[in-house]
Amino acid sequence: MASVLEIRDLHVSYRSREGVLCPALNGVSFGLIPGEILGVLGESGSGKSTLAVSLVRLLPGNGEIIRGAVHFEGKDLLQAKLEELQQIRGRRISLIFQEPSLALHPTMRAGEQVRQVLAAHSSQGKSGLNEGTRQVFAEVFPEEVDRILRSYPHQLSGGQRQRVLIAQAIVCGPSVVIADEPTASLDPATQMEILGVFRTLRERLGLAMIFITHNPALLSGFADRVMVLYGGQVVECGPAETVLASPRHPYTKALFQSIPAVSNGRGSSRKTRLPVIPGDSSQSSLPRGGCPFEPKCTERMDICRAREPALVHLGESHVVSCLKYEN
Numbered sequence: 001m002a003s004v005l006e007i008r009d010l011h012v013s014y015r016s017r018e019g020v021l022c023p024a025l026n027g028v029s030f031g032l033i034p035g036e037i038l039g040v041l042g043e044s045g046s047g048k049s050t051l052a053v054s055l056v057r058l059l060p061g062n063g064e065i066i067r068g069a070v071h072f073e074g075k076d077l078l079q080a081k082l083e084e085l086q087q088i089r090g091r092r093i094s095l096i097f098q099e100p101s102l103a104l105h106p107t108m109r110a111g112e113q114v115r116q117v118l119a120a121h122s123s124q125g126k127s128g129l130n131e132g133t134r135q136v137f138a139e140v141f142p143e144e145v146d147r148i149l150r151s152y153p154h155q156l157s158g159g160q161r162q163r164v165l166i167a168q169a170i171v172c173g174p175s176v177v178i179a180d181e182p183t184a185s186l187d188p189a190t191q192m193e194i195l196g197v198f199r200t201l202r203e204r205l206g207l208a209m210i211f212i213t214h215n216p217a218l219l220s221g222f223a224d225r226v227m228v229l230y231g232g233q234v235v236e237c238g239p240a241e242t243v244l245a246s247p248r249h250p251y252t253k254a255l256f257q258s259i260p261a262v263s264n265g266r267g268s269s270r271k272t273r274l275p276v277i278p279g280d281s282s283q284s285s286l287p288r289g290g291c292p293f294e295p296k297c298t299e300r301m302d303i304c305r306a307r308e309p310a311l312v313h314l315g316e317s318h319v320v321s322c323l324k325y326e327n
């Protein structure tokens with residue numbers, strides 16, 4: 001099926017204070033299928049947030065897209081004019097971040113915050129804007145539309161605030177939503193509720209989603225596909241059931257072991273500690289000629305220091321970047 005978003009060989013670096021370019025993404029390629037939920041998984045520092053913001057060119061000032069392409073609706077967003085990009089951000093592709101309290105204006109009612117996003121991208125009159133806002137609130141708050149529309153952020157719970165941000169993200173009818181750890185600051189029960197909201201929206205509105213998390217437990221029963229990042233590279237990607245039940249890359253296996261009970265312990269603690277695989281990772285994103293995970297890999301072979309692995313197809317849509325599977 002044709003992708004709604006197609007990322008090719010994306011390389012992104014950050015410039016250090018000394019002026020040195022440090023790679024954060026090293027040749028990431030993938031396609032997002034219309035209506036699918038793609039889970040992007042990786043420990044802290046693997047490049048997940050860099051990926052999210054690079055796709056719509058919202059990198060911080062010291063971030064640089066070195067090369068690559070992001071195809072969306074017939075355009076390469078990395079080459080598009082700023083005005084074209086502004087028409088796409090928030091309207092056709094929207095982003096949701098982790099901390100709902102920081103993203104909302106503290107003294108503006110929830111309804112108004114969503115209405116302003118709609119107004120910025122639409123030529124509708126007052127009644128159209130109000131109606132559009134009400135409709136989107138009805139999607140995310142089926143039971144208490146009126147109360148929430150009139151509430152200020154401090155009158156809402158963390159989960160309700162996150163729903164307001166979801167309303168903002170979908171109010172213009174995007175075809176892609178990128179959510180970067182959107183439930184990380186919520187308690188486990190609320191996390192599950194929010195995942196439920198995303199699932200309903202995917203079914204009702206058919207939007208495709210890139211759902212970024214460090215917690216594999218959130219993806220089981222939720223994501224359609226899982227893509228695992230390590231040191232700014234895709235190390236494994238495939239159908240969620242396959243990758244979550246039988247991971248093949250040694251990094252994916254180590255990541256799952258670092259979080260107890262992947263299959264049933266969804267969001268087992270309030271603030272899941274970011275998993276970090278033991279061993280030296282300081283060199284992991286620097287080109288050394290071999291596999292970036294080799295210094296930490298419990299299954300390493302002699303060849304892993306000498307040669308960088310390519311992506312190997314294990315099944316029709318399951319790929320892994322590990323020399324164990326190359327022949």
Ligand SMILES: Nc1ncnc2c1ncn2[C@@H]1O[C@H](COP(=O)(O)OP(=O)(O)O)[C@@H](O)[C@H]1O
Pocket residue numbers: 014015023024042043044045046047048049050051060062
């Ligand atoms: N603004 C920044 N300036 C310099 N380096 C950064 C900046 N943001 C992220 N990085 C570095 O880029 C790499 C990827 O970071 P990030 O995309 O935030 O990973 P993740 O979201 O998976 O935790 C890390 O090595 C991180 O230290």
Ligand SMILES: [Mg+2]
Pocket residue numbers: 048049050180
């Ligand atoms: Mg991040």
